[in-house]
Amino acid sequence: MTTANTTGTPALAQGARAEATVDLAALRDNLAALRARTSGAELMAVVKADAYGHGALRCAREAVAAGAGWLGTATPEEALALRAAGIGPEQARILCWLWTPGGPWARALRESVDISISGQWALDELLAAVRETGVPARVHLKADTGLGRNGCQPHDWPDLVENAVKAQAAGLLRVVGVWSHFAAADEPGHPSIQAQLDSFAQALAFAERTGVDPEVRHLANSPATLLLPQSHYDLVRPGLAMYGLSPVPDVGAPADFGLRPVMSLAARLALVKRVPGGHGISYGHHYTTSGPTTLGLVPLGYADGVPRHASNTGPVQIGSSWYRVAGRVAMDQFVVDLGGDLPDVGEEVLLFGSGERGEPTAEDWARACGTIAYEIITRIGGRVPRRYVGGSRG
Missing domain, CATH: 2.40.37.10 (Lyase, Ornithine Decarboxylase; Chain A, domain 1)
Incomplete structure (x- = not known):
């Protein structure tokens, strides 16, 4: 005791x-504290997994009202639920990144959801839905820079980028984003951090040489938003930190970063x-x-x-x-x-x-x-x- x-x-x-109390004022304060660290980069409020258990719709609305121009979801169902609840593209872009074969591509296109593509199979299914609906896609190409999870491996990256650029030239899509995700940004000094920064820079350079002119380049998750300003590019994607918890508890508590749970x-x-x-x-x-x-x-x-x-x-x-x-x-x-x-x-x-x-x-x-x-x-x-x-x- x-x-x-x-x-x-x-x-x-x-x-x-029993009850979980969610302090939306703290959420707004956390977003302001995070934005103060981004040196002008836009902010994507990640509301996947029911906003980390806090309630996706309420937190998404609060984040948008606080100035977040982007929302991040894992599954297409999460993205579509936000659109169905009235968060339109004029309020926030929504990116969805975890697709499986047979997913609701057509619905996502009609609801102006940005779509992450990590492999050729996904690009093929997306283009079929574009032809079906007549709605061009907004695509973020995801590179696997070392996490070994979702994302396109370097040896497949040239083909994926070139095929996306061909589809862009045909008016079927626009590549609006190039992105990746860190494996160990929560471990300062981990050798994978610099390796991923270098790999992302190479993937981005190839995409731009091939004809991609992205609206946003994004790499930074919560720990990178707090600790790695060189990773901020055009957009940061805070998740845990938005909800007031430290993604790097061995480095600092929430209050050390101006955050409140x-x-x-x-x-x-x-x-x-x-x-x-x-x-x-x-x-x-x-x-x-x-x-x-x-x-x-x-x-x-x-x-x-x-x-x-x-x-x-x-x-x-x-x-x-x-x-x-x-x-x-x-x-x-x-x-x-x-x-x-x-x-x-x-x-x-x-x-x-x-x-x-x-x-x-x-x-x-x-x-x-x-x-x-x-x-x-x-x-x-x-x-x-x-x-x-x-x-x-x-």
Whole structure:
């Protein structure tokens, strides 16, 4: 148990079992802090994976209102949902980069979604959809500069670029972007960083010699936006940093970069009870009480996104004190050993937040679970309602 100071009002709404509170004012402040680092480069607000668990539509609208001219999504369904909700191309360009064969190419064209192309198969399917719809495509060619994931390998790059330029000459598309993604920008000094910078410069130079005149060249993710100004080019793509978490926790905490965590997660104690010493707790009895104690039941589990790896390690704050998960995290609930403390049933349990009230942060949970903060916030499931505060639209 760790004592902490608390300030401010409870994050949990009256009557709620559990809730994730999303501070849109913090989101706007984070975007402003990131833009101040970009030396004139435009900003793409990455809202994939339901805006890292924060709610894609609300965060996208807030980002656009704050001046972001681009939105980034992984799947075409994410991009199309934003368009269907009323975010038009006059408000923001939307880039989608994770395509599979048979994808909704035609719908994306009709909805003015920018499309990333990493291989010839994708270019072929896209051009078929262009011919079907009569709508020219806006294409971003993605180079694999060393991540080894999506993107076109250097030995295939000349053919892909030349074929795209031929389609451009035929009026079927316009190559509006050339881009790539870092493998280890969150590890300052990693040898892959300079290698990827050089590889991207070479891929870009070839594309431009071949007839590509892109609107935007983009390489920088969150850590590169914060640490690698030479990678900013025309556009940066912050994801985690936009939501107020540090992508480089070993370099600096969020406050060191002018960021504030946007999401907090809380629940209400569902039961408080006394048990004797030697009492096994939760499945498998991987925790046994060392003596008579009080247990608190928290009505959140791995179905809500609380990692099972948080068993016996995940931190929470109740009142002014920290406790740890006792025993296995179950599907819908977990237990904390309260020692001699006797909070009331219904009292707020803060799993993570900004830390301003002394509560654990998503980074604390990541370290406890042996993972990264990205996973902690993104996995919070749809069974947990989101409450939005501080929005520019009320």
